[in-house]
Amino acid sequence: MTQATLDTALQSLDTANFTSLACKECGEEYPAAATHVCEFCFGPLEVKYDYEKIKQKVSRETIEAGPNSIWRYKEFLPVATDNPIDVGTGMTPLLRANRLARRLGLKELYIKNDAVNMPTLSFKDRVVSVALTRAKELGFSTVSCASTGNLANSTAAIAPMPD
Ligand SMILES: [Zn+2]
Numbered sequence: 001m002t003q004a005t006l007d008t009a010l011q012s013l014d015t016a017n018f019t020s021l022a023c024k025e026c027g028e029e030y031p032a033a034a035t036h037v038c039e040f041c042f043g044p045l046e047v048k049y050d051y052e053k054i055k056q057k058v059s060r061e062t063i064e065a066g067p068n069s070i071w072r073y074k075e076f077l078p079v080a081t082d083n084p085i086d087v088g089t090g091m092t093p094l095l096r097a098n099r100l101a102r103r104l105g106l107k108e109l110y111i112k113n114d115a116v117n118m119p120t121l122s123f124k125d126r127v128v129s130v131a132l133t134r135a136k137e138l139g140f141s142t143v144s145c146a147s148t149g150n151l152a153n154s155t156a157a158i159a160p161m162p163d
Pocket residue numbers: 023024025026027028038039040041042043
């Protein structure tokens with residue numbers, strides 16, 4: 001990581017609802033910058049959120065007033081920008097599953113149909129929209145991924161990163 005990228009990452013924290021990254025395995029903390037695994041144990045890194053800050057910003061009304069996409073939940077996502085890459089990802093329907101509910105002994109059961117996500121009809125559109133928005137705000141102009149299929153498809157579809 002370059003110093004410029006780290007500086008950009010740290011500047012974005014002024015408006016962000018997250019403070020740092022932490023290793024899920026050993027707890028080591030890192031700046032909220034482009035770091036993919038723990039340098040000590042190779043464990044995955046998780047975003048640490050400022051829930052008090054989120055509580056002050058978010059209400060049912062602010063969420064309902066948001067765009068018709070995952071970006072209405074922006075305050076819960078690890079991005080600082082007010083200009084996310086919004087290609088209509090999210091807002092997929094819940095389907096009532098009466099027979100499965102009966103079989104499981106439940107009164108009601110709904111299944112989220114992410115097979116109608118945009119733009120590639122994959123749940124991967126969610127993570128790619130968020131990851132590329134963060135990559136863009138950190139100053140990256142090129143992205144890549146290791147994939148067996150739908151992640152690469154989603155990355156290719158969203159990567160042009162329109163403004
Ligand atoms: Zn670790």
